[in-house]
Amino acid sequence: MSRLDRTRTSAHQLRPFFSSQNLLNRADGSAQFDFGESSVMCSVVGPAEVKLRDEKLDRATIEVVVRPLVGLPGIKDKAREQALRETLEPLVLSGLHPRTGIQIVVQTMKDDGSILATAFNATILALLDAGIPLKSILGAVTCIVDAETNQILLDPTTQELANAKSTHTFVFDNKSSITSDSTQEDKEAVEVSTLYSDSTGLFSEEEYFECAQICYKAVQAVHGFIRTAVQKKLEKEQQQIHS
Amino acid sequence: MASITTEEESKLLIVLPGDQLPESGLMEDSSAAHRLTLGPGLAPMDDDSITAVKAGILKHNAVGNRWWVESNQRRYVAAQGESIIGVVTGKSVEHYKVDIGASQPALLGVLAFEGATKRNKPNHNIGDLLYCRVSMANKDMEAELECMNPTTGKADGFGELKGGFVIKISLGLARRLLDPKNLVLRLLGQHIPFEMAVGTNGKVWVNSANAQHTILICNAIRNSEYLNSAECSAMVKSLVEKM
């Protein structure tokens, strides 16, 4: 089996990840996340002052701004704003910061497909960097069902998306429990829930659940990557004290 | 019974939002009378589990069985008893409005100074820099400040900071600067005499004999965030040599 993306040999292979946190000096938190040549930067400001008309007495107001790489923000960007906001609202412990605002700005830096999944991953890293209290972290992956081969391809590029019969983006949370004899490796996964699922195109029920399964497995790699990224940053901060 | 080891372990125990702490590990002895105190970064969830809500290092203090997550962020959230640096942004008959970098300006009573009376009280202008203590903070109200030690009524170093320069750093770095063993400050102190005030809100005030020295100290502090001991020594050395 071969993919249009020549750098990958298997259908269930993700592109290489890259991430970087605390890049911007004016924001309270920021991060960049890449899936190969798709790259998204996210900034977080808050809990900060909020406009009176947006103020909520019992929790923080979450505002998401999605900015496209080319052109002015359109319907697609508004839809992404809504997807991000509605997925994040239950995840953020906004009750801890009533009458404040948390502003999240998402900027596409390079677009080679799977931008929404990339944006989700960049956003969670930026929220972690900003120290916003969260119920759990999340991870996102996109897959497609190829129109010709009916094969499920993970993390599609722009070129591969053009041949998609259907496109599916899944976001899963990651709750885990530190067992009694705790080491980093043997954290037990407890019930994982789907936070967001978006499908477009024509597909069967079977295909949908197969996609969900494959994405779920792939997201584990994203979760692991996020954990390692955060760990590395913390170790770097602490090295003067703990060396 | 096995318990979570943190300080004893050479490897830091890093937690991410959603990581659950088992009750068995939290309780040192299983007697019901034993109390558990949760600090920042940990919260009880709806399912009665105790879960990390911030990314950071899990810390434990046997006295009072205290558990918390040592995390880093840039946005300040006021907490009672902390010493902070603020800028006067407004004044009324009873209060000064002080910007402390939190979501809302804090209030400082015009009489919350050492020996202040209705007839004889310090007069501060907009733009003045004040070193204060947070006397009251909760999530629903503006924080309140005072410029004296509440038990003795003495100034204890609180009050206006005259001259010098201020920089903004991460809250984690500010806490590390307050450590008497802090490397970068010790190294700088060997070369340049200077005075400083560290606010836990990430504001650092530095004053020295001349501007060049103050600039150098500010740069060295900013640069020290992600350096290990050897790199930090080299960085200070190179800055001092260039002077």
Place this chain on the structure above:
Amino acid sequence: MRDADPSTNEREFLLAALKDGARIDGRKFYDFRTLRLTFGAEYGAVEVQLGNTRVLAKVSCEVIRPYTDKPTEGFLMFNTELSPMASAAFEVGRQTDEEVLVSRLIEKAMRRSRALDTEGLCIVAGEKVWSIRVDIHFLDHDGNLVDAACIAAITALLHFRRPDVTVVGEDVTIHTLEQRNPVPLSIHHIPICTTFAFFNNGERMIVDPSFLEEQVKEGDMTVTLNVHKEVCALSKAGGIPMEIDQILQCTKIAVVKVAEITAQIQAALEADAKKR
């Protein structure tokens, strides 16, 4: 959310240090901050870092119908909307004075100085021309957005390649990147902005002000020059009045800065071309 004003201490320290011959970040008066240019895999995308100020420029193109009164002229458009990512003080959908100034300056520096040959964008006169669009994204605001945006825009235009076209009679074929090597735009010259800020009643001037320096400044001026020492635009919107000699002095300093920056842009473009 408005930006907080700097404290009196910061203001006074900055001014005193300038009198003493020092800038708060340790730079000399006429030094730019470290400039870094990073290219993506695609043509026409560049990220510019000027100290902590960060700007991303992305060039794209499409074929459209020209205006009837200018049938052979292509289009060059800039989008310089200030993103709240750069500073929480920038609101979505509300244009600030700063945004208008930045966008006007970029427009003057790039379009009105005829840096890009818009006639060369014509495919079929009166029928089809290329429209070139430059999206400038401000990611982090630590002062001097104009110079950073200008460097980003011109570097991205220089880096950009548009698809090749063949015209046979009325038929126009646009070749994909795989079919034929894309072609660079024809750029006449490289305008570079140099922004000055003035302090101490205009006696002290500095190049490339940081955000705090911008907050404390008494006035500013932006000189846009190319490497041939031609002035493309000169902008001084308010602030304290200046001596004529001072304007000449600024221009002379800018000549040196423009040569340095142009050399750096060209070196970066060459290094990138080698990698491809």
